Amino acid sequence: MSTYYIGLSVTYHDSALAIISDEGEVLFAEATERYLQNKRALNCEPDQLFRIPKLLVQHCPNPKRVVIAINWRKKRPFYENIVKKLGFLSAPGLLKTGIKKLHSTLKNYQLHHMMACQRSSIDRAGLNLVRILQEYYPDCAIAFKDYDHHLTHAATACYGSAFEEAACAVIDSYGEHGSMAFYRYRNWKLERLHEAKGLSKASLGLYYMKITELCGFDWLKGEEWKVMGLASYGKLNQKLYNLLSSIIVVNGFDCKHPSEAFFELIAKLDEFKQHPDSPIEQMADVAYTGQVFFADLVTQLLNDLHEVTQCDNLTLAGGCALNSTFNGQITQRTRFKQVFIPSAPADDGCALGAAWLAYHEDSPLQQKPPQLQTPYTGSTIKDDAVKRLIRFNRSLAFQHLPDSVCAETARLLADGKLVGWVQGCAEYGPRALGNRSILADPRKAATQDLINEKVKFREMFRPFAPSILHEYADEYFENYHESPYMDKTLHIRKSMQNKIAAVCHVDGTGRLQTVKREWNPRFYDLIEQFYQLTQVPVLLNTSFNIMGKPLVHSLEDALTVFMTTGLDVLVVNDYLITKPREE
Ligand SMILES: [Fe+2]
Incomplete structure (x- = not known):
């Protein structure tokens, strides 16, 4: 059956x-x-x-x-019933309830909209x-x-994960009952240790959305990434940190709002609100302080989880697990020894x-x-699609290189070309991990500007990531531990920072992807061939898309990016495609 x-x-x-x-x-x-x-x-x-x-x-x-x-x-959670009954915009009776607290964290219409969409999505x-x-x-x-x-x-x-046993923390924006839950995992079973229930508890997901808003970015577009990138340029704003500390505290497995004057305190946050024309240093200080406070709170939660479980393996999920800056610090800041995201x-x-x-x-x-x-569980682009393109195309040049596509692509990369790279099944999750990637030589810092100017059209403060062969990663990164899904940001050793300048962020860090042959043989081969040519076992890897769009899905999507940007080469499976004339 x-x-x-x-x-x-x-x-x-x-x-x-x-x-x-x-x-x-x-x-x-x-x-x-x-x-x-x-x-x-x-x-x-x-x-x-x-x-x-x-x-x-x-x-x-x-x-x-x-x-x-x-x-x-x-089943409809209790807060939806309250909201349905009383309405959002006229609920004076809820002033002292948790609803009102959550209500104040984001703007009224945003929360109302989120809940209405959520319910309709569940109903369908x-x-x-x-x-x-x-x-x-x-x-x-x-x-x-x-x-x-x-x-x-x-x-x-x-x-x-590869763990037989682990402690698990889910740190999110919200669920049916609250925003966080903690589990013990063993024998393929999940035992819930605690779930933060009730909207009077603080939500770290909503907190980070608020910080994103304060930095002048839009959380609805998923611009939390920008906060992390910008934070590296900032310094601590003690006044903001103190204000945040008066709004959220950790208490065991919960985050709470300690003060009755919650609404006044939240309103005070607007004093720090940035706008697109605000000085970048000021925006960066808000981002840095927001990130530091987030890391301090989650560290306390995870230490508590370790104490209860006495397990050294941690699995982390929920929207907050995308915070690669903090993820890279977990083994140093907490008692967990292995972390899987x-x-x-x-x-x-x-x-x-x-x-x-x-x-x-x-x-x-x-x-x-x-x-x-494996993260490679998505759709493929079939050779047939490329063959159809070859048949009708009148401008692009094609090479079919079943035995040498990695060697030839590595040569082009070492020669400074920008390559769109499509192989096998697409990645599950937000990061390009070598199957829907834009790749480049990481050795020159100027490559960052080149990619921003010719392909990605995005802010200068957002870093590009290094994909590195596992065998060499310890030579390049301090406190190296595997980061198979580009999930952790680590410090690049000082002696190596110039060697891979295009993937070294302003604070000397890199959000690395560990590449092992058994995880992705073709991507491993490509980086290895690049290493043979340059003695650098690293490629710059950024998502194959343009700003505001998801990773490419079809050959047509890949061609659109290729033809409308300064990408030099498009590789799809064994086919290497170039434009008619060099720029
Ligand atoms: Fe979630």
């Missing part, structure tokens, strides 16, 4: 779909934004009507039973999938499961977590040795 577990992430942002076989194998996992080419796919279903039939044919042949699992409880969850299954596979049995949002985050982190720790990753929970519920005894989950 063929049972398939289809996980859907139905948070209104970052929706995603994942498929697991009845043997527990991940067959497919991808965020909806890729297919739609619509960043974060706000308000879009993960089971897009026109896409589902093809996905089912490709990954779920002859299904006898399909379990649809979603990453949010269908799986409808398209059920309709298509019934139409195409009328004999297929369909079951439906819904799981606690934070439990699905925890499942993504723990089932995807999945490739998709935010809500797109929950689709896989939900599918895994459903699978393990059905197969509690079917346990395999734990192993690192």
Whole structure:
């Protein structure tokens, strides 16, 4: 009997779909934004009507039973009932409640909008999938499961890790009940130790969104990245730090608002609000201080988690697990010795977590040795698409290099060319990990400006990441530990900073991707060939997109970026494509 577990992430942002076989194998996992080419796919279903039939044919042949699992409880949480009854904009009776506190953290209409979208997304969850299954596979049995949002985050982190046992922290913006949850993971089971319940508790996800807003950026566009990049240029603003300390404190496993004067204190934060024309130093100080305060709070939470679990392995998930700056400091600032963060720790990753929970519920005894989950679970671009392009194209030059595509690309990179690199299955999660990447030689600092000016068109303060062969990483990074999904930022050794200047941030750090042959043989080969030519086992790796768009999905998307930017070379599988004339 063929049972398939289809996980859907139905948070209104970052929706995603994942498929697991009845043997527990991940067959497919991808965020909806890729297919739609619509960043974060706000308000879009993960089971897009026109896409589902093809996905089912490709990954779920002859299904006898399909379990649809979603990453949010269908039951309406208490605060939604309150809001529904009283309305957001006229709720004076809620002045002293947690709703009001959360309400004040963001602007009224933003919170109202978020909750309305969330509810509509949950109400629509799986409808398209059920309709298509019934139409195409009328004999297929369909079951439906819904799981606690934070439990699905925890499942993504723990089932995807190589740990047999771990402590797990989910630090998020919000779930059905609150914003954080903590678990003990062993024997393929997740035991909840604590969940922050009630909106009177502070949310570190919402806190970071507020800092993003104070820096003059837009959290709805996911611009928290910019805060981290900018923070490296800043220094501590003690007045802001003191104010933040009066608004949020850690108490055991909870973050709380300690003062009754909460609203007045939140209002005072606006004193630090920056605008696009604010001096960059001032913006950077807000970013730096916000980041330092965040790190101080999470350090306290994690130390508490270690004390309770006495386990040295940590898995981390939720939107706050995307904070690579802090992630790189965890083993130094806490007592945890190993840290695992999945490739998709935010809500797109929950689709896989939900599918895994459903699978393990059905197969509690079917346990395999734990192993690192590959991030390469998304769509492919087939050679046929390239062949069609060759047939009708009248301007580009093509080389088919099945035996030497890595060697030739490495030569071009060493020669200073900017390369769009598309191979195999796309990455699950926000980072380009060598399958949908723009690559460049990391040796010259000027390459940063070149990529910004010719390809990415983004702010100068945002760094580019190094992808490094694991065997050499300790030579280049202090306190090196593996970062398979570009999830940690570490200090580059002083002696190496000039050697890889284009990927060395202003504070001497780099958000590295560890590359091992067994994780991605072709990308490993490419970097190794580059190393043979330059004695540098590192490539500059940035996402294959232009600002404001998701990673490329189809050959047409890749060509659009290639033809409308200063990229010199496009490599798709074994095909190397160049423009008619050099610039
Ligand atoms: Fe979440």
